[in-house]
Amino acid sequence: MIHALAAVIAFMTFSLDFGQVIIEDLLPLNTPPQKVIALTFDDGPNPSTTPTVLAELEKRKITATFFLIGIHARDYPDIVKRMDKDGFEIENHTWEHLFLPHCSNATIDVQLNRTTDLIEKITSKKPHYVHPPMWGFDKRTMAESKKCGIDTTLWTIDPSDWQDGNTNHVVTYVLSRASAGDIVLLHDIHPTTVAAVPIILDSLSKKGFKFVTVSELLKIDQKLATEGKLDWRKKAEWQFPGLIPSAQQAEKSETARKPNTKKE
Numbered sequence: 001m002i003h004a005l006a007a008v009i010a011f012m013t014f015s016l017d018f019g020q021v022i023i024e025d026l027l028p029l030n031t032p033p034q035k036v037i038a039l040t041f042d043d044g045p046n047p048s049t050t051p052t053v054l055a056e057l058e059k060r061k062i063t064a065t066f067f068l069i070g071i072h073a074r075d076y077p078d079i080v081k082r083m084d085k086d087g088f089e090i091e092n093h094t095w096e097h098l099f100l101p102h103c104s105n106a107t108i109d110v111q112l113n114r115t116t117d118l119i120e121k122i123t124s125k126k127p128h129y130v131h132p133p134m135w136g137f138d139k140r141t142m143a144e145s146k147k148c149g150i151d152t153t154l155w156t157i158d159p160s161d162w163q164d165g166n167t168n169h170v171v172t173y174v175l176s177r178a179s180a181g182d183i184v185l186l187h188d189i190h191p192t193t194v195a196a197v198p199i200i201l202d203s204l205s206k207k208g209f210k211f212v213t214v215s216e217l218l219k220i221d222q223k224l225a226t227e228g229k230l231d232w233r234k235k236a237e238w239q240f241p242g243l244i245p246s247a248q249q250a251e252k253s254e255t256a257r258k259p260n261t262k263k264e
């Protein structure tokens, strides 16, 4: 028991303050008691693909969160209106999909504020979160975003659907990893992802998942954290080398600290 606790504390120290970024602020780290999952769609809206994704979600009364690129929202405001009318969460993915660590603070402000203002103009609601384009963030971009009223938030399952354009890969990747408290990153601008969406929705529903927005999931997570129910389930799913330890690194570090623990 003491060993296990020491390992948890050691692991938390190792994982939560990595590269000066507090990972706890970016990811849901706790296992919620309910089987909830958040689907996120970045880079839209796109008139040839996004409406199909919306229709598949609406048909099943499933909610999701859309991180919009400002210029696309400007070009297709009717899709944004539909998202809002149908109860989807709409968040910020910057005005032009820039890599924020390469931007000045003034540019970050423009990228976020223009998008926020536009979304608010269309929906009368302000976004609260940014998915940093191309996994681009650091302590400075997070602080600057916060000044714009926007928290940086990430995801826990990324099938890289933009990369290889393979529906089966996207489906298998997501379904084999999905567990309570996950945030899945998809892009509603690729036909191969659009084809994966109904399969993912039906399979997760069949497995008993309840779909929530990013805000809802982070609220559940914060509540668990304040209740002291932080756990480290996510370590096996962290897949971002250089910032967050890989499952192997975490395992290695943990094994070094727990020499007597046998892995099943």
Ligand SMILES: [Zn+2]
Binding pocket: 042, 043, 093, 097, 133, 134
């Ligand atoms: Zn993006």
